[in-house]
Amino acid sequence: MSTVEIELREVRKVYHKDRIEIPVLEGLNLTVTTGEFVVLMGPSGSGKSTLLHLIGGLDSPTSGSVRVGDAQLERMTERELTSWRSRHVGFIFQMYHLVPVLTAAQNVELPLLLFRMSSAERRERVATALGVVGLADRTDHRPNQLSGGQEQRVAIARAIVTDPRLILADEPTGDLDAKTSEEILNLLNVLNTEFGKTVLLVTHDPRAAAHGQRQLHLDKGAFYRDEAVPPRAASTAAASR
């Protein structure tokens, strides 16, 4: 039986700029079950990234509630949120944001520095994560010695090395060519289907959106369409791996 992983109730987010209120999200309600692959789509400024940040505990709602797993995020302090993120959320960004002076393995190891763990265990986890993303032979390469796709794979390995339950990807293919994008999206599919991760993907790209199981369309801070991705599209995407 599937359990509720993410639950948003009447979530509003308002930014203030020069005393002017800018509403970004308008009373959103959302339920995502564990192991779902949800794609958030919408034009620029529709509130996709804001929503992702709220679910990832990087920002707090102006009103409403955000529950992820057992955590009621709007009630948590910043310190608690940071600690929670380190254990439960893996972030993937458009521009990878690897530390240029560290090797691939060291970049992946970074989140593990926050845990009490022997160096042998850390090494093992790093090797596993890099193996999952297919970069076991690039451990000692620095970001400038890797292609864009490989850099994003390292970023994905960094996101999964702590074995989080939730993966939040903010336009992870936005800076990649079509073939490499496909590889990255397939990798997200693998994390979802084989490792049971709940994935939330923000994208503009309909081809990327086809990799999810469910598409949420957002405009002006509200959902206007919530649809399941036709199984054919999903299987085609899986077949192209």
Add this chain to the structure above:
Amino acid sequence: MTITYVLMQNLNRNPLRTMLTAAAFALPMAVFVAAISLVVLLAKVAAANEKELRLGVRQKTSLINPLPEGMRRKIEALDPDRKSLRAVCGMRWFGGRVPNTQNMLVSMAADADTFPEVYSDVQMTPEETAKWTADRTACVAGSGVAEQYHWKVGDRVTLESTVPPYLTLEFHLVKIMTQTERGNVFYLRRDYLEESLRTAGFDNPQCNIFWVKCTSAEGLRALQTRIDQAFANSPEETKSEDENAFAANFTQAGGDIPGLMQAMAIVVVCIIALVAGNTMMMSFRERIRELAVFKAIGFQSGRIFTIVLAESAMLALIGSLAGVLPTAAILTLVPMRGLRMGPISRVEISPVAVIVSVVIALVVGLAAGLWPAYQAMRLRTVDALRRIA
């Protein structure tokens, strides 16, 4: 991998900038360690002087104005029971230098009979004292002078005076003083100088200063008052002061040098702090996105603050060590021939100076990193990520 390793690698991000900032620490710290060592050495000399309980009695107006040599008996007569006074040694400035050189030595003609007692810290052995007493041409030189001119005990050495009538005298070296504070000092016998002056037609035995060896600190203070009172309202009014006060007069003679040095040190420290602060701010701005990702993946704000601050401190530490260690090595291994700081002929690097210099650099590094670290700590992850989205 540890956070320290990440910090070290961060410094590697822009090697030229790291090198230049480290150099901004290294150069002033190199000067600092030498200056602080000098201060430590002077403090050591002052402490040693205080222990020696010597009171300097000179003409009230100026040291240049001499006192008649007969005043020694008058001073001795002030304490006939020798309760406070142990011995008096009259000294006359010779102002000698080795012929054909420019460096004037701190060369004083001292009373032969009382010199070994008044200057017991010179540590003359009975044999050396016997040679000093027996030979009117005997002299005692500091190790700095001896090393510079390759003198050894038993050598005949020649000095020419820089004050009228510009005598050139030959001496017999009976002892080399090893004390740092006497490295540049040369003592000769006053009777030899007076006799030579008389031969040259200058028959006027006199002293620039009388050093009175006292029995106790209380005795020194009592004698100080008694001597100055005894010669008050006479043609030879005196000013008596302990050895440290006497030395301080020389230090202050060229203006408030210590005060000036202090002011310069503060300015230099502020400049380094600004340079380092600028570097750290640039480094922070370049890495705003990266730090936001650190926060996103679970690094607490306090840890981010520590990372940025530690990076600044590490840069300061590397820079200061790059300046302090070579300076310490050079000043320890290479004799500073020709270095002239009053009676001192060489600066010994003090461990205290090394520690103080490194601590100063660390404090400056921490101060420089404070604002960028605070900014990094306050960084809103969402805002920083939005810049990149």
